[in-house]
Amino acid sequence: MTPSDDPALVRVLAADGTFAPTPEAERFLPLIDALTDAELETFYRDMVLVRAFDRQATNLQRQGQLALWPPSYGQEAAQVGSVRAARPQDHLFPSYREHAVVTIRGVDPIDIIRVMRGLTHGGWDPTDPKNGNAHIYTLVLGSQTLHATGYGMGLVFDGRCGSGDPERDAAVVVYYGDGASSQGDVHEAMVFANTYRTPQVFFLQNNQWAISVPVATQSRAPLHARAAGYGMPSTLVDGNDVLASYAVSKLALDEARAGGGPQAIEAMTYRMGAHTTSDDPTKYRASDEEESWARRDPIARMRAFLEGRGAAASFFSEVDAAAAAYADDVRVRTNELGGLEPSSMFAHVYSEPHPLMAQQSQWLADYEASFEGGAA
Numbered sequence: 001m002t003p004s005d006d007p008a009l010v011r012v013l014a015a016d017g018t019f020a021p022t023p024e025a026e027r028f029l030p031l032i033d034a035l036t037d038a039e040l041e042t043f044y045r046d047m048v049l050v051r052a053f054d055r056q057a058t059n060l061q062r063q064g065q066l067a068l069w070p071p072s073y074g075q076e077a078a079q080v081g082s083v084r085a086a087r088p089q090d091h092l093f094p095s096y097r098e099h100a101v102v103t104i105r106g107v108d109p110i111d112i113i114r115v116m117r118g119l120t121h122g123g124w125d126p127t128d129p130k131n132g133n134a135h136i137y138t139l140v141l142g143s144q145t146l147h148a149t150g151y152g153m154g155l156v157f158d159g160r161c162g163s164g165d166p167e168r169d170a171a172v173v174v175y176y177g178d179g180a181s182s183q184g185d186v187h188e189a190m191v192f193a194n195t196y197r198t199p200q201v202f203f204l205q206n207n208q209w210a211i212s213v214p215v216a217t218q219s220r221a222p223l224h225a226r227a228a229g230y231g232m233p234s235t236l237v238d239g240n241d242v243l244a245s246y247a248v249s250k251l252a253l254d255e256a257r258a259g260g261g262p263q264a265i266e267a268m269t270y271r272m273g274a275h276t277t278s279d280d281p282t283k284y285r286a287s288d289e290e291e292s293w294a295r296r297d298p299i300a301r302m303r304a305f306l307e308g309r310g311a312a313a314s315f316f317s318e319v320d321a322a323a324a325a326y327a328d329d330v331r332v333r334t335n336e337l338g339g340l341e342p343s344s345m346f347a348h349v350y351s352e353p354h355p356l357m358a359q360q361s362q363w364l365a366d367y368e369a370s371f372e373g374g375a376a
């Protein structure tokens with residue numbers, strides 16, 4: 001069975017942008033009917049902007065400005081729909097390619113660039129209000145699911161869910177991948193989340209690949225089916241349909257905030273780019289697979305939907321211009337970033353002074369001094 005013929009699938013927009021809800025989507029339609037034209041246009045704009053940023057960052061890596069870049073190309077709808085469903089007081093725990101998620105919450109894209117340039121081990125301060133409770137990127141697969149569950153347990157202990165106050169009750173969303181779903185941390189996080197009934201959404205972006213390992217190798221069963229074993233409901237959604245992603249996330253988050261406990265969402269999507277700029281996907285996947293997913297492009301789908309509703313051509317050209325300006329601004333600011341003093345590499349290895357670090361730091365200083373005044 002392919003994702004598109006699974007009867008459990010929630011999808012609202014067909015790949016050509018026509019409004020064609022699946023039977024499982026019916027119960028979500030009131031949430032979609034409630035969206036204004038401005039909100040629908042915002043979803044589209046969000047996706048176009050993050051794609052422009054992502055392409056710019058990929059190019060910057062190729063130009064030697066970044067050490068690495070993990071592209072979000074193709075996963076825009078899954079990310080935009082879910083993050084637009086969150087309320088300001090919710091907390092979001094990304095993995096490492098959730099560029100739409102964190103920037104929509106307010107993180108400056110240059111702060112992601114700084115991580116991938118090797119200038120910082122953190123990137124941004126999740127407690128700074130301007131970052132919208134977007135937590136930092138986590139490259140250790142699955143560890144963020146434990147962080148999120150821990151945060152969710154804190155919300156339970158503090159009475160910050162199920163109190164009936166919609167402004168105070170909060171939820172957490174954690175993003176992870178199909179490969180990470182095999183990591184022990186994810187299972188521990190799900191056990192604790194269900195035991196403590198954390199207000200939490202486990203948002204799995206199944207982009208079909210874990211570097212070169214296809215999802216079929218990760219699991220004999222559909223990944224969303226695992227949720228039942230922990231005692232939580234789950235929803236399978238077309239992750240290339242921003243409306244469906246929004247609606248399933250909104251309902252799950254509203255229920256979690258209201259005290260309904262954790263839920264799982266599996267968003268079927270596709271990593272249209274490389275795993276990272278260190279990867280060459282032509283070595284392990286076929287071009288016909290890539291082409292079949294290109295026909296389900298999330299941005300083209302939403303554009304066709306908006307055009308069908310009569311959106312003006314000027315709207316699309318304005319969004320394109322805004323995206324180009326957004327990406328240009330990132331490029332200009334990246335080129336101004338500079339680097340780090342090499343000696344700073346010793347500063348954050350241990351919290352206390354350490355004799356080995358002192359010795360290595362001295363070695364580097366002596367080595368650099370040996371070039372001063374001309375080589376012997």
Ligand SMILES: Cc1ncc(C[n+]2csc(CCOP(=O)(O)OP(=O)(O)O)c2C)c(N)n1
Nearest residue numbers: 139140141177178179180181207209210211
């Ligand atoms: C604990 C751990 N094991 C292995 C790795 C190496 N690694 C980095 S990304 C990756 C694949 C992740 O695939 P998936 O969870 O599907 O996320 P995607 O990259 O597809 O978004 C692996 C194995 C790691 N970063 N952390």
Ligand SMILES: [Mg+2]
Nearest residue numbers: 177178209210
């Ligand atoms: Mg994956």
